[in-house]
Amino acid sequence: xxxxxxxxxxxxxxxxxxxxxxxxxxxxxxxxxxxxxxxxxxxxxxxxxxxxxxxxxxxxxxxxxxxxxxxxxxxxxxxxxxxxxxxxxxxxxxxxxxxxxxxxxxxxxxxxxxxxxxxxxxxxxxxxxxxxxxxxxxxxxxxxxxxxxxxxxxxxxxxxxxxxxxxxxxxxxxxxxxxxxxxxxxxxxxxxxxxxxxxxxxxxxxxxxxxxxxxxxxxxxxxxxxxxxxxxxxxxxxxxxxxxxxxxxxxxxxxxxxxxxxxxxxxxxxxxxxxxxxxxxxxxxxxxxxxxxxxxxxxxxxxxxxxxxxxxxxxxxxxxxxxxxxxxxxxxxxxxxxxxxxxxxxxxxxxxxxxxxxxxxxxxxxxxxxxxxxxxxxxxxxxxxxxxxxxxxxxxxxxxxxxxxxxxxxxxxxxxxxxxxxxxxxxxxxxxxxxxxxxxxxxxxxxxxxxxxxxxxxxxxxxxxxxxxxxxxxxxxxxx
Amino acid sequence: xxxxxxxxxxxxxxxxxxxxxxxxxxxxxxxxxxxxxxxxxxxxxxxxxxxxxxxxxxxxxxxxxxxxxxxxxxxxxxxxxxxxxxxxxxxxxxxxxxxxxxxxxxxxxxxxxxxxxxxxxxx
Numbered sequence: 001x002x003x004x005x006x007x008x009x010x011x012x013x014x015x016x017x018x019x020x021x022x023x024x025x026x027x028x029x030x031x032x033x034x035x036x037x038x039x040x041x042x043x044x045x046x047x048x049x050x051x052x053x054x055x056x057x058x059x060x061x062x063x064x065x066x067x068x069x070x071x072x073x074x075x076x077x078x079x080x081x082x083x084x085x086x087x088x089x090x091x092x093x094x095x096x097x098x099x100x101x102x103x104x105x106x107x108x109x110x111x112x113x114x115x116x117x118x119x120x121x122x123x124x125x126x127x128x129x130x131x132x133x134x135x136x137x138x139x140x141x142x143x144x145x146x147x148x149x150x151x152x153x154x155x156x157x158x159x160x161x162x163x164x165x166x167x168x169x170x171x172x173x174x175x176x177x178x179x180x181x182x183x184x185x186x187x188x189x190x191x192x193x194x195x196x197x198x199x200x201x202x203x204x205x206x207x208x209x210x211x212x213x214x215x216x217x218x219x220x221x222x223x224x225x226x227x228x229x230x231x232x233x234x235x236x237x238x239x240x241x242x243x244x245x246x247x248x249x250x251x252x253x254x255x256x257x258x259x260x261x262x263x264x265x266x267x268x269x270x271x272x273x274x275x276x277x278x279x280x281x282x283x284x285x286x287x288x289x290x291x292x293x294x295x296x297x298x299x300x301x302x303x304x305x306x307x308x309x310x311x312x313x314x315x316x317x318x319x320x321x322x323x324x325x326x327x328x329x330x331x332x333x334x335x336x337x338x339x340x341x342x343x344x345x346x347x348x349x350x351x352x353x354x355x356x357x358x359x360x361x362x363x364x365x366x367x368x369x370x371x372x373x374x375x376x377x378x379x380x381x382x383x384x385x386x387x388x389x390x391x392x393x394x395x396x397x398x399x400x401x402x403x404x405x406x407x408x409x410x411x412x413x414x415x416x417x418x419x420x421x422x423x424x425x426x427x428x429x430x431x432x433x434x435x436x437x438x439x440x441x442x443x444x445x446x447x448x449x450x451x452x453x454x455x456x457x458x459x460x461x462x463x464x465x466x467x468x469x470x471x472x473x474x475x476x477x478x479x480x
Numbered sequence: 481x482x483x484x485x486x487x488x489x490x491x492x493x494x495x496x497x498x499x500x501x502x503x504x505x506x507x508x509x510x511x512x513x514x515x516x517x518x519x520x521x522x523x524x525x526x527x528x529x530x531x532x533x534x535x536x537x538x539x540x541x542x543x544x545x546x547x548x549x550x551x552x553x554x555x556x557x558x559x560x561x562x563x564x565x566x567x568x569x570x571x572x573x574x575x576x577x578x579x580x581x582x583x584x585x586x587x588x589x590x591x592x593x594x595x596x597x598x599x600x601x602x603x
Contacts, residue, residue, distance in 0.1 A: 060536075066490055067534070068563040068582040085534075085564035092536040093489040096512035113536045 005202055008121065008157050011049020011079075012042065014221030014340075017228055018197060018206045024177065025120075027202060028148040028158040030127065032166055033182030038193065038214050039161045040070070041077065042182065043123045045218040046159065048079045050121045051088035058119035059091045060110065062098060062126030067091045078217045090117055095126075098133055106130070107146045120156050122147075127162035127172065137171040144175040168198065177201040183209075187367045190332050195221065211334050211367075222336035226374035232385035243353070243389040246284040246312075247277060249460030253436055253445040258417065261387045262440065263380045265359075265412065267394040268421030269473070273432055273451065273458060274393040276310055277421070278355035279303065280457040281391055282323055283312040291323040291353040294342050296361030300325040312457040324349065333365035339379055343386075351388055358393035359411075373410045380414050416440040421451070424475045426467065433464055435471070482527035482597050486510045487517035487543060488561075489535040497530065497561075500586045501593065514538025518546055521553055527597060529558045533565035541568060544575040557596040561589075 007022035016022040023029060023046075033039050047057045061067070070091070074080040085091070092113065098106050114122055124147070134140045144160070151158045166172050166179075173179055179199040185192050194209040206228060212221040242257030251257045258264055266274050278293070285291025293303065300318075303325060307314040317323035326345055328338065338361070346354065359376070366372055383390050392415075412418060418437040423430040434451040436444040448464040448471075467475040484506050488494035491512070498508040509524060511517035515537045521529060529547065533540040540560055547553045557577040560569035561584065569579035578592050 061490075063491065066493060066582075071563055082564060086539075086568070091534050092513075093491060094512075094536060095491045096489070096494075099491075109536055116537070 008046075009049060009053070010046050011052075012045050012219045012221060014210070014212070014223050015219070017223045018195075018210055018221060019178075019200065020204050020206070023157050024202045025157055026152045026155045027177035028144070028151065028160065028175075029178040029180060030160045030162060030166065030172060030176050031180045031182070032162045032164065034165075034184065035163050037182035037184045038212075038219060039163070039182060040073075040125070041214055041218055042180075043125070043159050043161055044074055045077075045079055047089050047121060047123060048081060048084060051081070051084045055088070055120045056118050057089040057121045057123065058114055058117050059089055059123045060113075060125065061091065061093045062095045062129040064125055067093075076216065090119075095129070098129065103130060103133055103139060103143045104146075107143060110147055111150045114151060114156055115154065122151055122156050122158045123161065124158065125161040127160045128164045131162075131164065131172070141171045141175050144172060148175065173199060178205075182212075192334075192367050211336055213334070213337070222334055222340055224371075224375075225336050225339040226371065226378040229378040229382050232381050234385050236381070236385040237387075238384075239387065243289075244284055245277075245281055247280045247458045247460065248454060248456070249449070250434070250458075253434075253449065253460060254417070254439050255442045255444060258389050258391075259440070259442060260389055261384050262416035263383060263390045263392065263414075264417040264419060265394055265415045266391050266419045266421065267396055269396045269423065272421035272423055274395075274421060275303075275306065275357055276453070277458055278357055278391055278393060279307045279310060279314060280312055282314060282317070282353060282355055283307075283457065285314075285317045285322040285353055287320070287322055289322075289352040290349045291317065291355075292345055292349070292351040293323070293325045293327075293355050293357065294345070295325070295327045295355075295357035296330040297357060299327055303327070310453065310457050311455050324351075328361065330361050330364055333361070335362055335365040335367075335375060338362055338365055339375070342379070343382060346383070346386060346388055351386075354383065354388050354390040356390065356392040358395055360395055373414070376411055377414050420471070422471065422473050424464070424467075424470045424473055426465075426475050426477075431464070433470055434460060481505050481507070483507050483524055484509075484528045484530060484593070485517055485520050485524060485526045487514055487529070487531040487535060487540065489513055489532060493532070497589075500589060504590055504593075506593075512536075514540065514543040514546075517543055521547065521556070522550075525552065526556060527600065528593060529556055530593070531558060531560060533560060533562040533568065540565070541572065541575065544572070548575060557600060559592060559596065 006025045008025050009022040010016050031039050050057050094106055094109050097109050131140050181196045183194045193212050197205040210223045212219050239260045241260045244257045282291045417439045420435050422433045424433045432451045433448050435448040450461040466478050469475050486497050494510040498510050501508045509520050511520050513535045531540040544558050559578045560576040561580045563582040566579050566581040569576045
């Protein structure tokens with residue numbers, strides 16, 4: 001029977017998940033990162049969360065900005081509470097002791113003050129200075145060991161902050177229980193903030209990089225979705241039954257509707273009608289079947305106008321609360337934040353009908369493309385387990401052409417159903433065509449059908465006349 | 481020309497404070513925390529004490545309390561210079577003769593110091 005060690009919550013959204021519960025009480029951690037990476041904001045966020053939970057915090061600095069300047073900077077953050085200063089969180093400097101008396105004297109001072117303040121969290125900002133003062137690596141190790149041991153004895157968690165680029169074999173790393181490294185990386189043209197837990201004694205942690213943001217609320221960490229949801233959060237309980245697409249004539253093509261909780265990829269080139277089909281699908285939203293549109297291309301207002309033009313005005317659903325539209329412009333996004341926001345919106349309202357317009361928005365937001373298969377696997381598995389029937393659109397690269405490039409290889413196999421929309425050039429006209437390529441565990445009509453805009457949304461019409469090459473958009477009549 | 485003890489854990493601030501006061505012709509001794517400041521006061525019997533609030537081992541309030549309890553030191557005027565605890569200083573007028581909020585400017589400080597020294601009869 002394994003034991004769970006008591007934890008100190010970090011107070012940083014997403015960070016407890018990365019540490020699989022938060023810091024371990026009485027343990028010591030190094031928080032390292034270049035200036036500007038966010039160590040001060042990180043450690044103060046932890047401090048103010050601890051103070052809010054009724055704990056005493058001792059924040060020790062060496063040679064840094066004055067405390068007054070620090071408070072000015074922190075006052076721009078939501079978590080800052082001036083009343084906590086000098087009461088729950090005590091900020092002191094021990095530089096003179098370090099300079100005039102050395103490391104051992106600093107240790108004594110820290111020990112006495114931690115006890116005096118009855119602190120259960122000690123933040124020590126300036127490990128780099130301590131290292132400079134040390135004559136040997138052993139001095140550094142001794143310093144850390146002495147501070148740690150007393151802190152552990154009184155159950156005080158310690159965060160050592162440093163801007164040194166300490167390697168894995170450094171004396172500092174070997175002494176502490178955990179190491180959190182903050183990066184501000186340049187990837188292509190943009191900077192991406194990422195953190196990594198490089199060591200975590202006494203607990204597992206989510207390894208690798210996790211992206212984070214610094215806003216007026218301080219740090220928010222977005223754990224890598226495929227690491228956090230390696231397995232679904234609840235058990236997958238598949239339900240038999242179908243969900244109507246609300247597109248006239250389409251349900252008949254796919255055996256009565258989409259299987260409940262399935263994920264459908266709707267792909268086709270620009271202008272083929274993907275968004276329209278999705279809006280039609282969302283017309284099926286109701287209080288019992290809450291709907292969600294998670295899009296990247298058009299604003300909610302524009303989408304509502306489009307739905308009106310289509311003949312399926314969605315305003316009523318939005319006003320009644322049956323439908324929510326979340327639209328994120330396809331600018332510089334963080335993929336795990338998108339995933340988190342989507343799942344949060346699904347869970348918040350118990351969403352049953354989801355239209356993602358389109359998966360490309362997630363793809364573009366990944367700073368490391370090779371992880372997309374795992375990301376989509378985690379995302380779609382979670383949506384299935386939550387019983388959400390999802391249609392996700394995907395834009396085909398070529399409007400016309402011999403290659404029908406399905407989404408990045410292996411992603412199609414993650415999805416249950418594949419529906420393709422094409423514009424086919426025939427007799428000097430473009431005909432809109434829909435075809436079903438796959439319905440997992442179900443029958444479907446394999447014929448290509450024309451699809452048009454009726455008075456109330458899309459309408460599947462006659463099977464397309466016999467031609468070859470329709471799938472590429474460049475059809476040729478069959479040889480007579 | 482007076483003898484002033486400064487209690488300030490932030491090295492840069494203590495240093496700057498000492499410079500400002502020395503420029504005015506005073507003699508200054510800086511302590512890095514309250515306990516060391518109390519020792520300095522017992523040794524020098526200064527004309528004035530300027531203290532920070534948050535310091536290791538002994539806060540500014542604890543220092544002022546200790547000074548007021550000591551018969552040899554209790555009449556020495558005490559100035560509190562604080563970033564966040566100015567209000568605590570002002571609610572203890574028996575402890576602190578003047579309270580300056582950080583950031584203060586040099587002129588304000590010099591004037592406050594001069595006034596207290598004049599009141600006390602020191603030059």
